[in-house]
Structure formats: C-alpha cells, structure tokens
Amino acid sequence: MLEYSRWKYLVILLVLALSVVYAVPNAFPQDPAVQVTANRGSQVDAALKTRVDAALKKQGVPFASSEIGKDGNLLVRTATDDAQTRAADVVREEVGSGYVVALNQASTVPGWLRAIGARPMFLGLDLRGGVHFLMQVDREAALAKRFEATAEDMRVLLRDNRIRYNSVEPGAGNTVVAVLSPGQDLSKVRPLLARDMPTYQIEATADRISVRIPQAELDKMLTDAVQQNIGTLSNRINELGVAEPIIQRQGADRIAVQLPGVQDTAQAKRILGATATLEYRGVVEGNAVEARESGNVPPEARIYNSKTIGPDGKPLPVLLNKRIITSGEQLQNATSFFDSQSGTPAVSVRLNSAGGQRMYDYTKDHVGKSMAVVYIERVPEVKLVDGKEVRTTRVNEQVISVATIQGVLNRDFQTTGLESMKEGADLALLLRAGALAAPMDFVDERTIGPSLGKENIERGLTAVAFSFVFALLFFLVYYRMFGLITCIALLINLLMVFALMSVLGATMSLPGLAGIALTVGMSVDANVLINERIREELRLGLPPQKAIAEGYERASGTILDANVTAFLAGLAMFAFGSGPLKGFGMTTMLGIATSAYTAVSVSRGIATLIYGGRKKLKSVAI
Known part of the structure; x- marks a missing residue:
C-alpha cells in the first residue's frame, strides 16, 4: 500500500x-580587489602590472596578488577592505586617466566548479555592497546638439530649394541664424521655415533670417532626453549582464543608477560613463595641416585629428564636412569581427531605413571620393583643483578610418580600422544599446562597502x-x-x-x-x-x-x-x-x-x- x-x-x-x-x-568568500580596465588607446599589459605592483609596494599597501585575467583586465587582490580602498587610491594616481580603476570582488570558487557553470549568487547593495552612480544630463551639450540639428535642417531646406547662403550657425538667445548670399529673395525663405518649423519664432532682417526655439520646447526636449537616457542606460546594463539594476529618475535632469551584484564594476562604469558613437562624414579637399596652422578653415569644414602621428609628433589633421551623413543614432544592429582583408578589427553596421537612405543618397553622388568615420567618446574625469576634486568630462573625437567610396552603400556596411577586438566589441555594444539622447556626466559615485x-x-x-x-x-x-x-x-x-x-x-x-x-x-x-x-x-x-x-x-x-x-x-x-x-x-x-x-x-x-x-x-x- x-x-x-x-x-x-x-x-x-x-x-x-x-x-x-x-x-x-555560495560558501566561498570573495576577496576584496581593485580592477584596472583600459580606456580607448590604452593597454593592460605586463608593463602596467609591474608599475602597479611597484607603486603599491612603494606606498606600503599590502596586497595578496595581481594578475591579468582572460578578459584583459588587471585584478589586484587585497586582504582587507581598508587595503582595498588604499590600493584603489594608489593605483588611480599611478595609471592616470587612460584607465578606469574600480573596486571589485574577486571570486575564490574553484576552477572546476566554474567550469560547470557553478557560481555564487549575486548580492544586492543592501547585502554585498556595490556601486551607486548619480548621473546628470549635460544641459549645455544637449541644447547645443539641438541647435546644431536645427541648423542642419535649415541648411538642407535651403539647399533643396536652391537658395544660396553664406552660413547657418547657432546664435545667441536660443536662435539659429542663416546669412543668405547677396541677391537671394528673403521672402521665399520665411514661408518655407514656417511650413517645416511651425512652432518656432521666425525673425527676418535684410540679409539674414533667425529661428528662435521656444523655451517650453527646449524644456520638453530635456525631459524627453532624460526619459530616453533611462531606457538607453537600461539597454547598456542589460548588455553587460547586470542582474536587477535600479535605474531611477531623480529631480529634473538626474538619473540614479544602482548596480547590485556587479562582477565587473570597472566595465560598467566605463560603458555607462562613455557616450560613444560613430559619425560618417565626407572629406573636404584641401591642405588640412596648412588649415590647422593658419586657422583658415573652409566654412563647410571642421578639423579632426586622425590616428596617424605626423613628423612633428602631433596627430595628422583631416578636413571633414560639418554635415553628418549618418550616425550611431540611426543604427539598428552592430556586431564586431576581424576583417581579414584590412587585417584589423571591424564592426558590421546595419542602419535603419532613414539612415540607409541618407547613406545611399550621399554615396551615389560621391563615388571615388573619400568618406571618414569619426569615433566620438565622452570620458568622465576627476581633477584636483586647489586640493578639491572637480568632475569634468573629456571629449575624444578621432578619425578612425578614411576610405574611398568604391560603390553605392545602403543600410549594411562595415567600419574597419579599430585598434583591438575588445574595442570593437565595446563599440558594437554601445551602438547596439543605443545612443544617449543627451550627454551625461557623473556628479556622484558611491561605493557601498561590504x-x-x-x-x-x-x-x-x-x-x-x-x-x-x-x-x-x-x-x-x-x-x-x-x-x-x-x-x-x-x-x-x-x-x-x-x-x-x-x-x-x-x-x-x-x-x-x-x-x-x-x-x-x-x-x-x-x-x-x-x-x-x-x-x-x-x-x-x-x-x-x-x-x-x-x-x-x-x-x-x-x-x-x-x-x-x-x-x-x-x-x-x-x-x-x-x-x-x-x-x-x-x-x-x-x-x-x-x-x-x-x-x-x-x-x-x-x-x-x-x-x-x-x-x-x-x-x-x-
């Protein structure tokens, strides 16, 4: 029975x-550790490990071991939490701004258990500790981005209607000013702008016309940017595999991010802090070195630095068109791979229909001419000013590739010329996660101790x-x-x-x-x-x-x-x-x-x- x-x-x-x-x-305790991750252009190698070890020994900071892991990061294990904090300060001062230094926890689980996927549970901020970031939208940069986008819309509108102009640039007081060429009929421009920009205030004088963006619309743009950034940060954290993050709006223009159970805090800080994207721009013919030295830059061009170092030890300049062909904001997917033809890491890019159409329209008229790929990254920094820590942001703009347009491109194409597979993977991750609607800066970072x-x-x-x-x-x-x-x-x-x-x-x-x-x-x-x-x-x-x-x-x-x-x-x-x-x-x-x-x-x-x-x-x- x-x-x-x-x-x-x-x-x-x-x-x-x-x-x-x-x-x-879960029975194996974790060691306090300091993790060093390279920013773009830097490298974690044996020489860096030697420098870090020597700096720690010189300052008398005890540490158990240091090793370069399979992920390419340097991990310094310490015996106590106090030693971990001291080690982080010493390492951060030694390596400078080329690296991200963050507190971490190093696993002590035996290798055979990790090989079969056995790992301890992640612990939340209230148990294990973790990292709390407070990020703020850069209002000035966000507004400048909006004004530049409006200026570009005005340039396209004037060109499409065959109205010649000398310049279209952001002006004072929330305005964008277009200076028309002599002999142009100003009365034709105003109805066009009123049709395409009905909410803007339009003012015209003898040879120029200005468009003023209402303050209410700018405030709404900032509000929408914060909401979009929350979604973008969520996508980026999901790409990192962070378990149960907390991302909340705080105030009008700030976002609080809590990362409990993070295994790689340095990677999370770098991915969240960097606003990285790609821009595709046409190359303007002319002597870029002479333009940089004399300051006589063509009105439709800007000077960018390339990766190539010239005889004078400075990066060689490149003249690029102010008009962006397409950017990472119009991207649908990105994957990294190694390009056997160029012998360099690369990223395969797929654009949305609007971006693909813009790429097609440009390349069909410029076959045989050069197009450049610009890598743009905003890196948070902490500088000492009069003995106080001041948080700033360094913007890196670098031409990573200049290639001749061999044929008409559309939605799918490749970007080569990256420095490493890790850089390619990180760039593809950022592009997949989406571009931030507005740049953001770290205003507060707290590491909650264990x-x-x-x-x-x-x-x-x-x-x-x-x-x-x-x-x-x-x-x-x-x-x-x-x-x-x-x-x-x-x-x-x-x-x-x-x-x-x-x-x-x-x-x-x-x-x-x-x-x-x-x-x-x-x-x-x-x-x-x-x-x-x-x-x-x-x-x-x-x-x-x-x-x-x-x-x-x-x-x-x-x-x-x-x-x-x-x-x-x-x-x-x-x-x-x-x-x-x-x-x-x-x-x-x-x-x-x-x-x-x-x-x-x-x-x-x-x-x-x-x-x-x-x-x-x-x-x-x-």
Missing part, C-alpha cells in the same frame, strides 16, 4: 546532488536560521518522526532554493531573504496539511501504511492548489515590480516551487523508506 517508484528516488538523488554542487559556491552588507547578511541568515529552528522544534515535539521527515524536507528545500538562485544568476537582497523565510513558513503549512491528513486517516481506523499513503494522496491536491495561487502572486511581483519587490517575487516563486516538490515528493519518499518495507506496522509516531 505504501510504495514509491525507484525512478522517483533517482530523481530525488539527482536533484539533491545538483543542489549541493550548485549551492556550494561592512554594512556583512551585518545585514548575518542578521538575515540569523532570521532564516531561527525560523528554521523554531519549525524544527515544533515539528519534532508535535509530530515526532514525521516532524524529523518534515525538517529534512525543509533542509533540502532551502538547498534547492539557493542552488536555483545561483544557476539563474538571481540577486539576493534583504527582501529576498524575507522571501526565503516566507518559503520556510509555507513549506511548513504544506507539511502540516499532510501530517494532519495522516492523523485523520488514522482516527478513521485505517492501517498505518494505508493512512500514510492516503494522507499524501489527499493532501497533495490541496497543496498544489494553494501553491498555484501564491505562485501567481509572486509572478505578478516579479513581472510588474522593480528592485526589492522584484527580488521578493523571485525568491517567493522559487521557494513555492521547491517547497511543493519537497513536501509532496521528497518527504513521501523518506516516509516510504522508513515505513514502506515493514509488513506489519502497528503504529506511527505522529
């Missing part, structure tokens, strides 16, 4: 073995431990042998939850620990239903073995029904919540699934092992 299939025992043993293997990495997290972990685990001990004592006293079976099932349940969260890469936070404590309570409820059902069957006069079998059979349906409703509540919190609520929903769902399995299947298997082999069972300790 009390039987259990052998294959079910095999499943239990397999689940138990996998749970142990994938939960074990000391508070350690205390929170201890308190959270203490709460879970006490909840388990209280349940254990109650079940042992009240249900005796079946109380012991229940406690074994609860232990396996907790092991499975930790293993599943590790495999899924979930982030453990204080709400997550609360969810685990709730799981213990719900698992207790399921076992109470089973045990009370067995008692009821015994009171009805059924033989012990038959009562055990009937108790499990009759209680299983009720347990599954109750857990389905609770699981749906956890699913709603996970799907529609964010931050702590999302973490609570995750642990609740996992705990409900594992508690249902352990209560219905595992505990029944254990009970069958104890009582199923006896031919004549007179009583049950319950």
Whole structure:
C-alpha cells in the first residue's frame, strides 16, 4: 500500500546532488580587489602590472596578488577592505586617466566548479555592497546638439530649394541664424521655415533670417532626453549582464543608477560613463595641416585629428564636412569581427531605413571620393583643483578610418580600422544599446562597502536560521518522526532554493531573504496539511501504511492548489515590480516551487523508506 517508484528516488538523488554542487559556491568568500580596465588607446599589459605592483609596494599597501585575467583586465587582490580602498587610491594616481580603476570582488570558487557553470549568487547593495552612480544630463551639450540639428535642417531646406547662403550657425538667445548670399529673395525663405518649423519664432532682417526655439520646447526636449537616457542606460546594463539594476529618475535632469551584484564594476562604469558613437562624414579637399596652422578653415569644414602621428609628433589633421551623413543614432544592429582583408578589427553596421537612405543618397553622388568615420567618446574625469576634486568630462573625437567610396552603400556596411577586438566589441555594444539622447556626466559615485552588507547578511541568515529552528522544534515535539521527515524536507528545500538562485544568476537582497523565510513558513503549512491528513486517516481506523499513503494522496491536491495561487502572486511581483519587490517575487516563486516538490515528493519518499518495507506496522509516531 505504501510504495514509491525507484525512478522517483533517482530523481530525488539527482536533484539533491545538483543542489549541493550548485549551492556550494555560495560558501566561498570573495576577496576584496581593485580592477584596472583600459580606456580607448590604452593597454593592460605586463608593463602596467609591474608599475602597479611597484607603486603599491612603494606606498606600503599590502596586497595578496595581481594578475591579468582572460578578459584583459588587471585584478589586484587585497586582504582587507581598508587595503582595498588604499590600493584603489594608489593605483588611480599611478595609471592616470587612460584607465578606469574600480573596486571589485574577486571570486575564490574553484576552477572546476566554474567550469560547470557553478557560481555564487549575486548580492544586492543592501547585502554585498556595490556601486551607486548619480548621473546628470549635460544641459549645455544637449541644447547645443539641438541647435546644431536645427541648423542642419535649415541648411538642407535651403539647399533643396536652391537658395544660396553664406552660413547657418547657432546664435545667441536660443536662435539659429542663416546669412543668405547677396541677391537671394528673403521672402521665399520665411514661408518655407514656417511650413517645416511651425512652432518656432521666425525673425527676418535684410540679409539674414533667425529661428528662435521656444523655451517650453527646449524644456520638453530635456525631459524627453532624460526619459530616453533611462531606457538607453537600461539597454547598456542589460548588455553587460547586470542582474536587477535600479535605474531611477531623480529631480529634473538626474538619473540614479544602482548596480547590485556587479562582477565587473570597472566595465560598467566605463560603458555607462562613455557616450560613444560613430559619425560618417565626407572629406573636404584641401591642405588640412596648412588649415590647422593658419586657422583658415573652409566654412563647410571642421578639423579632426586622425590616428596617424605626423613628423612633428602631433596627430595628422583631416578636413571633414560639418554635415553628418549618418550616425550611431540611426543604427539598428552592430556586431564586431576581424576583417581579414584590412587585417584589423571591424564592426558590421546595419542602419535603419532613414539612415540607409541618407547613406545611399550621399554615396551615389560621391563615388571615388573619400568618406571618414569619426569615433566620438565622452570620458568622465576627476581633477584636483586647489586640493578639491572637480568632475569634468573629456571629449575624444578621432578619425578612425578614411576610405574611398568604391560603390553605392545602403543600410549594411562595415567600419574597419579599430585598434583591438575588445574595442570593437565595446563599440558594437554601445551602438547596439543605443545612443544617449543627451550627454551625461557623473556628479556622484558611491561605493557601498561590504561592512554594512556583512551585518545585514548575518542578521538575515540569523532570521532564516531561527525560523528554521523554531519549525524544527515544533515539528519534532508535535509530530515526532514525521516532524524529523518534515525538517529534512525543509533542509533540502532551502538547498534547492539557493542552488536555483545561483544557476539563474538571481540577486539576493534583504527582501529576498524575507522571501526565503516566507518559503520556510509555507513549506511548513504544506507539511502540516499532510501530517494532519495522516492523523485523520488514522482516527478513521485505517492501517498505518494505508493512512500514510492516503494522507499524501489527499493532501497533495490541496497543496498544489494553494501553491498555484501564491505562485501567481509572486509572478505578478516579479513581472510588474522593480528592485526589492522584484527580488521578493523571485525568491517567493522559487521557494513555492521547491517547497511543493519537497513536501509532496521528497518527504513521501523518506516516509516510504522508513515505513514502506515493514509488513506489519502497528503504529506511527505522529
């Protein structure tokens, strides 16, 4: 009457073995570490490692080891949190602005466990600590970008209608001013601008016409830019694989970013801080070196520096058209690869229909002429001014490729001339994630130390431990042998939850620990239903073995029904919540699934092992 299939025992043993293997990495502590990542144009190599080691030894900062990892980053392990902070200050001063230095946690999990995908859970800011960024939209740069876009629209409008002009440039007081060539009819221009720019204020004089952008529209543009930047930052963090980030608007023009459970804080800081994109521009004929030295630059051109260094030790200049053919904002997809023909890393680019049309229109009229690719990056910096830290932003604009247009291009083409595969991969990541609607600067960066997290972990685990001990004592006293079976099932349940969260890469936070404590309570409820059902069957006069079998059979349906409703509540919190609520929903769902399995299947298997082999069972300790 009390039987259990052998294959079910095999499943239990397999689940138990996998749970142990994938939960074990959480028992390995992480070492405090300092990670050094190269910015564009810099390199992490043995020479840098030697410099960092020498600087740390010179300053008397103790460190356990330093190594260059497979990801190309330098990782310096320290013994204590204080040494980690001191090491970061020394390394940051030694390597300068060419590198990003960030606090990190180095894994100590054995290699054979990492090889099979076993890794510890990510811990949230309230447990492990982490990085908190406060980013602010650069209002001046955002407005300048809008004025330049308006100026370009005006240039295109005048050219399309064959109206000659001397210049179209942003002016003072939220205006863009177009200076027409002599003999042009100003009365033709005003209706065209009023048609294409109906919300703008248009003023005309003898030979010039100005367009004023209303302040309300500029304010709306900044608001929309903040919202778009939140989405872009989310895409970039998702590309990095960060678990459960928190990205929230703060005030009118600021965004708070919390990165709990980050394995590579330096990479996250560099990807978030850099506003990198590509621009494709036509090359203007002329002597760029002479134009740079004399200052006589053609009105339609700008001077950019190339990667090539001239005889004077300065980058060779290139004259490029002010008009952008297309940019990263019109990109749909980007992938990095190694171009065997040029022998350099490259990025394959796919534009949207508007960008593809602009590329087609330009290249069909300029076959045989040169087109340049400009790499633009904004890098946050911290400078000491009168002994105080001042946060600034350095803008790097560099021509990475100048090539002759061999044929007509459209939506799909390639950009070559990158320095390394890592640079190509990072550039493709930034382009895929989307361009920021407006540049952003770091105004605050806080690294939350692990000391508070350690205390929170201890308190959270203490709460879970006490909840388990209280349940254990109650079940042992009240249900005796079946109380012991229940406690074994609860232990396996907790092991499975930790293993599943590790495999899924979930982030453990204080709400997550609360969810685990709730799981213990719900698992207790399921076992109470089973045990009370067995008692009821015994009171009805059924033989012990038959009562055990009937108790499990009759209680299983009720347990599954109750857990389905609770699981749906956890699913709603996970799907529609964010931050702590999302973490609570995750642990609740996992705990409900594992508690249902352990209560219905595992505990029944254990009970069958104890009582199923006896031919004549007179009583049950319950």
